[in-house]
Amino acid sequence: MTALEPQIARDGPDLTGAELHARLTRTWSRERGFWGWLSSIDHKEIGRRYIVTAFVFLSLGGALALIMRAQLARPESGLISADRYNQIFTMHGTTMMFLFAVPVMEAMAIYILPLMLGTRNIAFPRLNAFSYWMYLFGGLLLWVSFVLNVGPDAGWFSYTPLSGPEYSPGKRVDIWAQMVTFTEIAALCVAVELVATILKQRAPGMTLARMPLFAWSILVVALMIIFSMPAIAMASGFLLSDRLVGTHFYNPAEGGDPLLWQHMFWFFGHPEVYIIFLPAAGFISELTQAFSGRRAFGYTAIVLSMTATGLLAFGLWVHHMFATGLPRLGYAFYTAASMTVSIPTGVQIFCWIATIWLGRPRFQVPMLWVIGFLVTFVIGGLTGVMLASVPLDLQLHDTFFVVAHFHYVLIGGAVFPLLGAITYWFPKATGRLMSETWGKVSFALTFIGFHVTFLPMHLTGMLGMPRRVYTYPAGMGWDTLNMVSSIGAFVLALGTVIFVINAVFSLRNGLASNANPWNAPGLEWATSSPPPTYNFAHVPIVSSHTPMWDEGANMPVMSGLRVDARETLLTSAIDAIPSVREPSPIPSIWPLIAGIATAICFIWSMFTPWALVIGAVPAAAALIVWFWPKDNVVHAEPEVD
Amino acid sequence: MRKLAPALLAFPLAACGGRQSMLGADGLDGGLFANLFTIFLVVTAVFYVLVIVGLIWALARRREGAEPAVRTALFVWIGLISVTLVGLTFASWFADRTMNRAPAKAPLTVELTAHQWWWDVRYSHADPANSLRTSNELHLPAGVPVRVILKSSDVIHSFWIPNISGKQDLIPGRVNDIFIRPTRIGLYRGQCAEFCGLQHAHMAFDVTVESRADFEKWWARSLQPALAPSTPLQKAGYEYVTSRECSTCHSILGTPAGGQVAPDLTHFASRRSIGAGTYPMSTGHLYAWIADPQGAKPGNKMPVIGLEPKDLHAVVAYVGSLK
Numbered sequence: 001m002t003a004l005e006p007q008i009a010r011d012g013p014d015l016t017g018a019e020l021h022a023r024l025t026r027t028w029s030r031e032r033g034f035w036g037w038l039s040s041i042d043h044k045e046i047g048r049r050y051i052v053t054a055f056v057f058l059s060l061g062g063a064l065a066l067i068m069r070a071q072l073a074r075p076e077s078g079l080i081s082a083d084r085y086n087q088i089f090t091m092h093g094t095t096m097m098f099l100f101a102v103p104v105m106e107a108m109a110i111y112i113l114p115l116m117l118g119t120r121n122i123a124f125p126r127l128n129a130f131s132y133w134m135y136l137f138g139g140l141l142l143w144v145s146f147v148l149n150v151g152p153d154a155g156w157f158s159y160t161p162l163s164g165p166e167y168s169p170g171k172r173v174d175i176w177a178q179m180v181t182f183t184e185i186a187a188l189c190v191a192v193e194l195v196a197t198i199l200k201q202r203a204p205g206m207t208l209a210r211m212p213l214f215a216w217s218i219l220v221v222a223l224m225i226i227f228s229m230p231a232i233a234m235a236s237g238f239l240l241s242d243r244l245v246g247t248h249f250y251n252p253a254e255g256g257d258p259l260l261w262q263h264m265f266w267f268f269g270h271p272e273v274y275i276i277f278l279p280a281a282g283f284i285s286e287l288t289q290a291f292s293g294r295r296a297f298g299y300t301a302i303v304l305s306m307t308a309t310g311l312l313a314f315g316l317w318v319h320h321m322f323a324t325g326l327p328r329l330g331y332a333f334y335t336a337a338s339m340t341v342s343i344p345t346g347v348q349i350f351c352w353i354a355t356i357w358l359g360r361p362r363f364q365v366p367m368l369w370v371i372g373f374l375v376t377f378v379i380g381g382l383t384g385v386m387l388a389s390v391p392l393d394l395q396l397h398d399t400f401f402v403v404a405h406f407h408y409v410l411i412g413g414a415v416f417p418l419l420g421a422i423t424y425w426f427p428k429a430t431g432r433l434m435s436e437t438w439g440k441v442s443f444a445l446t447f448i449g450f451h452v453t454f455l456p457m458h459l460t461g462m463l464g465m466p467r468r469v470y471t472y473p474a475g476m477g478w479d480t481l482n483m484v485s486s487i488g489a490f491v492l493a494l495g496t497v498i499f500v501i502n503a504v505f506s507l508r509n510g511l512a513s514n515a516n517p518w519n520a521p522g523l524e525w526a527t528s529s530p531p532p533t534y535n536f537a538h539v540p541i542v543s544s545h546t547p548m549w550d551e552g553a554n555m556p557v558m559s560g561l562r563v564d565a566r567e568t569l570l571t572s573a574i575d576a577i578p579s580v581r582e583p584s585p586i587p588s589i590w591p592l593i594a595g596i597a598t599a600i601c602f603i604w605s606m607f608t609p610w611a612l613v614i615g616a617v618p619a620a621a622a623l624i625v626w627f628w629p630k631d632n633v634v635h636a637e638p639e640v641d
Numbered sequence: 642m643r644k645l646a647p648a649l650l651a652f653p654l655a656a657c658g659g660r661q662s663m664l665g666a667d668g669l670d671g672g673l674f675a676n677l678f679t680i681f682l683v684v685t686a687v688f689y690v691l692v693i694v695g696l697i698w699a700l701a702r703r704r705e706g707a708e709p710a711v712r713t714a715l716f717v718w719i720g721l722i723s724v725t726l727v728g729l730t731f732a733s734w735f736a737d738r739t740m741n742r743a744p745a746k747a748p749l750t751v752e753l754t755a756h757q758w759w760w761d762v763r764y765s766h767a768d769p770a771n772s773l774r775t776s777n778e779l780h781l782p783a784g785v786p787v788r789v790i791l792k793s794s795d796v797i798h799s800f801w802i803p804n805i806s807g808k809q810d811l812i813p814g815r816v817n818d819i820f821i822r823p824t825r826i827g828l829y830r831g832q833c834a835e836f837c838g839l840q841h842a843h844m845a846f847d848v849t850v851e852s853r854a855d856f857e858k859w860w861a862r863s864l865q866p867a868l869a870p871s872t873p874l875q876k877a878g879y880e881y882v883t884s885r886e887c888s889t890c891h892s893i894l895g896t897p898a899g900g901q902v903a904p905d906l907t908h909f910a911s912r913r914s915i916g917a918g919t920y921p922m923s924t925g926h927l928y929a930w931i932a933d934p935q936g937a938k939p940g941n942k943m944p945v946i947g948l949e950p951k952d953l954h955a956v957v958a959y960v961g962s963l964k
Contacts, residue, residue: 081939082839082840082842082939082940083839083939083940086838086839086841153839154836154838155836159796159797159835159836161795161796161797161813162796162797162836162837162838166795167757167795167796167838252812252813252814252815253813253814257814258797258812258813258814259812259815294705297708297711298712298715301715323799323807323808323809323810323834323835324810324812324817325809325810325812325815325817328737328741331737332734332737335730335733335734336730339726339729339730340726342722342726343719343722343723343726346718346719346722347715347718347719349692350695350714350715350718351715353692353695353696353699354699354711354714354715356696356699356700357695357698357699357702357706357711358705358706358708358711359705360703360704360705361699361700361703371696371700374692374696375693375696378688378689378692378693379689382685382688382689383685385681385685385726385729386678386681386682386685388733389677389681389729389730389732389733389736389737390733390737391670391673391674391677391733391736391737391740391807392674392677392678392681392733393807394806394807394808394809395663395674395803395807395808396663397807397808397834398799398808398834398835398836399834462662462663462664463659463661463662463663463664464659464661464662464663464803464830464832466801466832466833466834467836468836468841469841469842470842471842472842473918475659476659476660476661477659477662
């Protein structure tokens with residue numbers, strides 16, 4: 001290579017070790033200081049920001065849950081008013097679904113995927129920065145409004161016509177709908193980056209058939225986001241238009257239809273559940289493999305299962321609408337489709353257990369979360385089978401039974417794996433291990449608190465308690481069950497608080513970690529902990545599913561990427577054969593400025609439609625500067641000390 | 642199986658399965674539900690036990706195993722799940738068909754219109770003179786299939802009497818209906834099951850399932866105009882109710898009060914609750930409700946009038962006499 005272009009420095013046999021590190025660091029690092037921080041486009045930095053922000057929203061949403069549980073602990077409680085309660089349960093659902101669950105899964109992928117795939121940065125890193133700002137501004141919009149007592153109060157599902165202009169006057173629902181716009185833009189940006197990264201930036205030799213299972217789960221999820229988000233974009237766009245411009249998409253008096261909203265909302269809303277669950281399944285696949293000390297059993301079966309789940313997810317939204325009076329024969333299709341999901345899920349559960357069975361499990365904290373996940377999630381899956389049945393659903397629908405069901409699926413099925421995954425990758429990101437003892441304490445409290453909270457809710461629902469009520473009369477047989485749930489909620493909260501404190505404390509005081517503290521198989525463990533800004537000095541070459549186990553320190557590498565400018569290696573989509581050296585952008589403040597301009601345009605548009613016309617100008621200007629063509633002149637590389 | 646179902650479901654809770662419980666099986670659909678739920682519960686419990694046993698075995702074994710055997714087991718597992726799902730789908734399908742079969746004739750039709758946050762109830766009869774209007778209560782003859790026509794005047798609500806049958810939404814711009822078949826005489830409670838705004842929590846109704854004779858007696862009595870006030874206090878109350886704010890919204894059959902936008906009060910005092918299940922019916926609660934309708938159910942459409950004490954006593958005395 002050097003012979004062809006002698007003036008360009010590239011990594012290779014004559015440029016390795018400390019000198020290569022120093023020069024790559026210079027090329028890939030950003031300006032120091034606040035300005036540099038705002039301009040950062042490093043996937044690790046953006047990923048960390050995303051994760052921390054998502055956990056802030058988790059804490060806020062969790063605090064709301066505790067307020068609700070305090071209110072429901074006793075019948076006829078006067079702790080909070082009906083209006084406040086309705087805002088709180090709407091904020092809880094909205095925050096958890098739009099601002100925590102989906103973003104945190106994407107955030108984990110943003111951080112860990114480029115490392116797993118052996119590349120230097122995510123695809124479209126500036127878009128990545130932009131997506132974070134959009135997410136942050138959407139979250140701030142919602143929460144600032146809530147603090148100012150204009151929080152949305154029509155539920156996270158915002159059924160029309162309740163959320164329409166006649167029954168929800170004021171700005172509350174506008175804020176909800178516009179927050180959805182922010183988060184869907186953020187999610188779509190990230191989805192595109194992840195698909196591109198997975199398909200084009202895998203290390204040479206990492207064919208699709210050898211790709212880590214987590215990468216597979218993210219590929220499926222990113223495609224699901226791309227196909228499902230437009231439905232909610234259109235739904236919330238129609239809603240805003242009904243509310244602000246005076247259209248009648250959902251107004252039955254003018255030929256609109258309130259059920260149109262439900263179809264479009266759930267066409268997005270049901271895939272959303274799998275968008276949250278599948279990355280968690282990806283975590284579980286990685287964790288069982290690492291802590292069983294053997295390759296995941298049934299790799300192909302797991303990949304097919306995840307793909308099948310992703311496809312089926314689009315064919316069962318009507319099971320949220322069994323009580324709406326749609327044709328009965330049609331319901332049968334959705335019952336069958338909903339039940340079918342248990343086949344791929346059952347296959348994955350089998351494969352995880354088989355991996356443990358075939359290997360030698362190590363009971364470190366991440367593995368405890370895996371066990372907690374299996375014990376808990378399977379219950380949620382099985383109650384899901386019950387809810388797929390029309391006659392059962394017509395009773396159980398909109399009761400606390402459903403509340404129990406989806407918390408088993410979302411907390412047991414997604415939060416438990418997430419906490420396990422964070423414990424697992426924490427040393428990679430920070431260079432320090434989280435405390436094992438406090439990890440066990442937080443696991444135990446979270447696990448016990450969870451079941452004490454949500455197991456009784458199955459009964460509360462069957463005894464007739466509907467969801468979304470701010471109070472209930474005494475003597476219905478719900479009093480004790482609710483009290484138990486409320487006590488459990490505080491134990492659960494204590495467990496998660498200890499988890500967070502453990503993480504924060506371990507940042508400074510945790511045991512120092514080497515590059516591969518768990519003796520795990522993935523490529524992300526090949527680089528130092530924490531990774532350098534450029535991730536890998538040389539692009540690794542992969543020849544198996546578990547490269548660190550099979551090759552470890554002797555992993556072959558490929559050289560030839562520029563050292564004086566940012567470059568990533570692109571490989572072919574299926575076989576990962578190297579094809580192109582692709583320039584990677586340098587840090588820029590313009591994603592932030594474009595984000596601010598877009599945010600002003602969106603927020604202003606809640607007050608006048610003209611904002612879309614006038615507000616689009618600065619947004620377009622920011623995008624023009626952002627995308628202004630760069631010259632390709634090779635600048636002299638600064639001297640290295 | 643009919644007998645077995647409640648027995649299996651009898652955790653500690655059949656005892657506390659009260660007037661708003663799915664476990665009551667007090668209607669034909671309720672019984673089918675209990676059977677179907679029992680089937681699902683047993684089957685899913687078996688699968689849960691299988692998974693947990695497998696997990697414990699896997700965790701305890703701690704040595705390498707042979708992959709081919711496990712691969713065979715995977716196919717068995719997939720087969721087992723698939724066959725079970727087909728079975729459950731058919732069980733669900735047949736239960737659904739049975740529940741949904743329209744009765745040969747439904748001698749009784751009730752039209753229910755949901756409002757934020759109360760239920761307007763109309764019993765229709767071939768002879769319009771025999772049709773009647775009430776609110777926030779249903780009287781049903783045991784053993785008679787009833788067709789309930791469901792409408793909404795504002796947002797989406799959901800009709801649900803857990804003891805008797807599943808839910809059906811009331812959607813503005815649409816007319817839904819549901820057949821319910823109460824089988825056991827008793828007092829039950831229904832509640833709106835779709836979030837419908839501020840006071841969704843206080844949108845219940847009382848259900849009385851009674852013998853056919855009692856039901857007909859109730860119907861006949863409900864057709865009667867309101868009782869005339871007898872004491873001086875009731876008369877003062879009558880004067881106030883029929884000439885002041887109350888009659889703008891409420892109607893009382895046989896009096897000048899003819900408002901149609903609020904619950905009918907003709908036989909108000911014979912109901913079991915006030916404010917769509919907000920308070921139980923009692924003189925004390927009647928005072929509380931009329932003095933400050935926004936107290937226990939803030940946001941509902943009944944305004945605080947600020948009655949003078951003497952008017953309050955009179956109105957409560959009169960309304961409380963409307964048996």
